[in-house]
Amino acid sequence: MSLDANRNNSVQATKNNQTQTPEASKKPLRFFITQEIGVGASLCVLIGIFSLLQPLFWDRGNFLNISRQAAEPALLAMGQAVAMLAGGFDLSIGGIMGLTSAVVAYAVLSVGVIPGMVIGVLLGTFIGFINGTLIARYRLPPFIVTLGMLSLCRGLAYIITGGLPVLNLPEEFSYLGSTGYVGGLPIATIIAVVIFCIFYTVLTRSKFGYDVYSIGGNESAARLAGINVARIRTLIYMISGSLASIASILLSSRVSSGQPSLGDGAELLSVAAVIIGGVRLRGGQGSLFGVMLGVALLAILANGLNLINMSSYVQLVAVGLIVMVASVGSVIRGPRSEE
């Protein structure tokens, strides 16, 4: 990796020692524009097409609906983005959602709505802590650990519920995810926006955020510089786990039940949003703002395809194609791929 970089540098250095500097300074700006503007433009095109095909699409109620439907994917994508920026990734979020949903439903029934939800978030954070510890301290590959955790959590969720939804939850539980509005906006949307603001600031301005980007960019350099890589690694999986459990609570609240199968396929959708948002596949580069554009793109695509009566199978194909196209962009955009 660094060998490559060095070779490129030496080639450049000898080729065009003087003229290279101004060129180099233009490069990242250009790519920045391509990425964020590119996703933004695709969004506008999609909105235009759906509005033409289906008048119902261009409607305040529908946009509110999209914003609520996008809240959970946004939370999941943020967790995934933090993990991927630090050079890891989390496939267990779907399992965490299923288990959290089941546990929260029982907890709400036995200890009340608020304590039940707190238990849910603690559970997600704890599962993330186990993921993080196995990956950071015992150097196990994130792929294996989180895939195993996905199966483990999903299995546990089915075991404790017997495979059936947990019903008869109190009405107040539905407030967060479906009936609650503040200032005309769904509460789930507001929660997602607030959490976005928090993590955007943390990633760009805090020491923790700097460490996340440094570890993702060059882990050995980060370690040499005295960054506690294991601690940061553990923390990112705790963040990812807690955000997955918050998303799960919002979704469970929307359907007023505990669903052990909740979050099936969530890992792919979150990775998709992160890649569309322009996060470098190996980590270290990308912004949470881009990731939110990715979430919006996927949400509008799903909503629009529904409204023009396309089957959900078509959506699967579309998401797959978009992810592949976006990851091509991510590879080309990488800082080392000088032309």
Next chain:
Amino acid sequence: MSAVIKKDFMLDEEAVKPLLSLHQISKHYGHVRALENVDFSLTFNEVHAIVGDNGAGKSTMIKVMAGAVLPDVGEIKFDGQPIQIRNPQDSSNHGITTVFQHLALVDTRDVLSNLFLGREPTNWGWVDRQKMRDDANRVLGELSIKIPSLSEPVANLSGGQRQAVAIGRALLQGSKVIIMDEPTAALGVEETRKVLLVIEQLREKGLSVIVVSHNMHHVFSMADRITVMRGGRRIATVKRRETTGDAVVGLITGTELIDRAI
């Protein structure tokens, strides 16, 4: 041989007091003797070149000081005090910074983040970017290699500029000793000139620099003293002003008599 070692150790009596010194350091890898009873001293405010053929022990020697290699036996002293260097962090805590050939920079991050990597000034966990920018401009402004912009990703910099970032980081950490491994390898002519200039500037700032190099021409244009390694042993330490390139090459290859070189 023993007579010779005594002779060139007179240099140390001349020098006031070594800042960083190695005493009887040995490192074996199985039967391979990477280092054999090596003594070495770096004085305050000098540029000290380490030369030698491939496998002479130069790299192992600087890795010992950088904390990347643990010696089997021997002692390291800093400012006269025995110190332990078990890992890169220990080395850095003693004010020793190593600028390796494959630099420990994060390519995807900008110059500013790399200058403060792992040591960002913070308020309650929030990074103080303004202070970073001020300090960075102050330190980089003093180096002759110009960085286009603090917000430039390091991946877009040339080899010399990357070295400047690594050196800038060392200066910001308040390092007293900078160890450079082949700083001029893989650089163009103009960049090489600038890196040599930067090494000169470091000496003017009162730092001590250890440079490993293959290039005799560069060594003679910057070093105050030259230590010659061969087969894991320190063959000689000579003052640049009192020797010639031919003599040092002779020492490296083993064809030159040590007395004539000094």
